[in-house]
Amino acid sequence: MERVRYMSIDVDARGLACPQPVIGVKKALDSIAEGTITAIVDNSVAKENVIKFATANNCGVSVSQQGDHYYIKITKGKAVPTEQTFKQPQTSNGKLVYLISQDTLGHGSAELGGVLMKSFMFTLLERDPRPDVIMFINAGVKLTVEGSPVLEHLSQLSSHGTQVLSCGTCLDFYGLKDKLAVGSVTNMFTIVDELSSAAKAVTL
Amino acid sequence: MAIYQDYDRLVSLPSVHHAIGAEKVLIAAGIKIVAMPTPREIDISCGQCLLFKANDQAVVMEILRKHQIKWSKLFYRDAAKRLYEELASFGEDTDV
Amino acid sequence: MLCQLPKPTDPNLLVGIETADDAGVYKLDDNIALIQTVDFFTPIVDNPYLFGQIAAANSLSDVYAMGAKPLTVMNIVAFPNSKLDGQVLLKILEGGCAKVMEAGAVVVGGHTVDDDEPKYGLSVTGICHPDKVLTNANAKPGDALILTKPIGTGVLATAARADMFPDGSAAAAQSMAKLNRKAAEVMACFPVNACTDVTGFGLLGHIYEMASGSKVNIKIAANAVPLLPEAAEAAKMGLVPAGAYANRGYLSTVEFAQAVPENIRDLCYDPQTSGGLLISIPADRAASLLDVLHKAGVIEAAVIGEITTHGKGEIYVY
Numbered sequence: 001m002e003r004v005r006y007m008s009i010d011v012d013a014r015g016l017a018c019p020q021p022v023i024g025v026k027k028a029l030d031s032i033a034e035g036t037i038t039a040i041v042d043n044s045v046a047k048e049n050v051i052k053f054a055t056a057n058n059c060g061v062s063v064s065q066q067g068d069h070y071y072i073k074i075t076k077g078k079a080v081p082t083e084q085t086f087k088q089p090q091t092s093n094g095k096l097v098y099l100i101s102q103d104t105l106g107h108g109s110a111e112l113g114g115v116l117m118k119s120f121m122f123t124l125l126e127r128d129p130r131p132d133v134i135m136f137i138n139a140g141v142k143l144t145v146e147g148s149p150v151l152e153h154l155s156q157l158s159s160h161g162t163q164v165l166s167c168g169t170c171l172d173f174y175g176l177k178d179k180l181a182v183g184s185v186t187n188m189f190t191i192v193d194e195l196s197s198a199a200k201a202v203t204l
Numbered sequence: 205m206a207i208y209q210d211y212d213r214l215v216s217l218p219s220v221h222h223a224i225g226a227e228k229v230l231i232a233a234g235i236k237i238v239a240m241p242t243p244r245e246i247d248i249s250c251g252q253c254l255l256f257k258a259n260d261q262a263v264v265m266e267i268l269r270k271h272q273i274k275w276s277k278l279f280y281r282d283a284a285k286r287l288y289e290e291l292a293s294f295g296e297d298t299d300v
Numbered sequence: 301m302l303c304q305l306p307k308p309t310d311p312n313l314l315v316g317i318e319t320a321d322d323a324g325v326y327k328l329d330d331n332i333a334l335i336q337t338v339d340f341f342t343p344i345v346d347n348p349y350l351f352g353q354i355a356a357a358n359s360l361s362d363v364y365a366m367g368a369k370p371l372t373v374m375n376i377v378a379f380p381n382s383k384l385d386g387q388v389l390l391k392i393l394e395g396g397c398a399k400v401m402e403a404g405a406v407v408v409g410g411h412t413v414d415d416d417e418p419k420y421g422l423s424v425t426g427i428c429h430p431d432k433v434l435t436n437a438n439a440k441p442g443d444a445l446i447l448t449k450p451i452g453t454g455v456l457a458t459a460a461r462a463d464m465f466p467d468g469s470a471a472a473a474q475s476m477a478k479l480n481r482k483a484a485e486v487m488a489c490f491p492v493n494a495c496t497d498v499t500g501f502g503l504l505g506h507i508y509e510m511a512s513g514s515k516v517n518i519k520i521a522a523n524a525v526p527l528l529p530e531a532a533e534a535a536k537m538g539l540v541p542a543g544a545y546a547n548r549g550y551l552s553t554v555e556f557a558q559a560v561p562e563n564i565r566d567l568c569y570d571p572q573t574s575g576g577l578l579i580s581i582p583a584d585r586a587a588s589l590l591d592v593l594h595k596a597g598v599i600e601a602a603v604i605g606e607i608t609t610h611g612k613g614e615i616y617v618y
Contacts (some may be wrong), residue, residue: 019462047540052538060245060286075245119241
């Protein structure tokens with residue numbers, strides 16, 4: 001029991017008959033807007049039912065078995081906004097635009113920067129809303145060519161409607177013009193236009 | 205949005221360094237791997253995990269063992285349901 | 301367990317325990333066979349009168365499932381005399397009696413024991429022409445399978461205990477209290493091959509009994525299975541009784557198409573109380589039987605599948 005000493009248990013449903021475990025979890029989840037609750041159950045029927053309840057209510061679930069008890073961590077997220085929640089300036093086109101200016105994320109360690117960029121692209125793919133446009137300049141174009149560590153993520157973003165654009169000058173500079181593997185080539189005019197007319201622009 | 209749904213195994217690692225090391229050796233061995241940030245369902249602090257497919261489990265665990273790369277936990281992953289079920293823990297389960 | 305007892309060798313025993321059928325059948329003469337069955341259980345609803353009705357309907361169902369007519373019943377009662385008021389028992393018995401009268405049978409007696417937990421049910425005796433007895437072991441390839449009541453009573457009983465889905469739970473109680481009498485009377489006018497009723501082993505459990513008893517394989521269309529209101533949502537929410545998991549673990553010849561969602565699968569294993577009749581009839585007569593059932597008030601009856609080939613009881617749900 002060493003490992004679980006510091007875990008806070010919100011719902012201890014051990015020894016409780018069906019459907020008490022589900023009721024307990026429902027009460028606990030109803031009492032928070034977002035966050036994590038942990039439930040313990042002592043049989044697989046209760047485990048299966050709590051998992052079903054959490055999944056049916058759009059929560060994430062992580063299950064760990066310790067002896068004959070199951071620790072079930074349930075993650076409740078913010079309600080997904082149904083409309084765009086940021087104000088759009090008069091002249092914007094409502095787009096969400098990212099400008100990636102290098103092939104790593106952040107400053108300090110290049111190795112860590114590579115890891116972070118991969119994590120970032122993974123999460124960009126997983127989360128809503130997905131960007132409308134991602135533009136790559138300078139060393140950033142190394143991410144859209146053959147051999148890029150994030151090629152798969154970018155290909156998926158592209159096939160689901162995100163425009164992936166790589167600066168032609170930069171590709172040329174790095175001798176990568178014929179190695180472009182996702183999206184299309186763009187120029188500074190497009191880059192500036194997209195940035196200035198976007199509802200939200202993020203530069204990394 | 206549920207992505208890489210056919211990657212139904214997730215292995216969490218104790219540090220970024222372990223993750224980088226693991227990723228290198230697994231890619232070198234030709235295993236299809238996806239690096240991802242640790243999902244919130246498993247841990248709220250930022251960390252790295254690797255996704256792979258159940259078919260590759262035996263090979264992956266053998267490679268990590270051979271290179272003496274410490275991992276933390278192995279999970280079954282159902283991306284569509286955001287469900288992770290712990291299958292094994294480093295040091296405790298010797299037959300994964 | 302019963303198979304560990306010495307097997308009866310009386311030639312007049314038409315249906316014994318070998319095929320796990322709904323009731324025992326004993327031939328008296330060329331025109332009359334005696335049907336006998338018994339069932340009782342603990343309360344599944346709070347209202348004692350309703351409980352009495354449901355338990356009685358459940359017990360009577362087995363006689364209908366054999367194609368027989370109930371004649372006499374005896375009450376079986378367990379009651380905590382020191383903990384509950386006698387009025388509660390009276391209400392239970394009144395509910396039971398009302399259903400027995402509705403079935404055209406009579407209560408001839410009964411037996412009560414003191415017990416911590418109330419239980420109620422009936423021992424039922426019925427009659428049938430020996431040649432018209434319907435077992436669960438005669439389904440034929442090419443038959444259509446009809447179910448006369450929607451499923452989901454186990455899940456909705458669990459929901460009721462969680463104070464969720466009150467409308468669904470109320471609909472389930474009404475469904476459980478309904479007799480299978482009309483369905484049985486309509487069935488008698490058709491060339492039905494096999495029949496059983498759906499109870500504790502769940503829809504798939506009883507389909508399996510029919511399949512293995514008849515030595516056939518059966519295909520079920522998940523979309524065609526009638527469900528009680530809110531049962532699908534309740535199952536999705538994890539209000540699935542332990543009995544459903546037990547039923548699932550017990551059956552090994554069931555295969556689901558990938559598209560069948562988890563909650564529907566759970567409902568197929570959900571233990572039912574006082575469920576409908578499962579009727580196997582040649583496909584060309586199915587539409588006609590369904591039509592007459594609907595006209596007789598058995599409005600939820602539906603064709604849910606077909607008997608495909610001879611086999612060992614394999615069931616495919618798509």
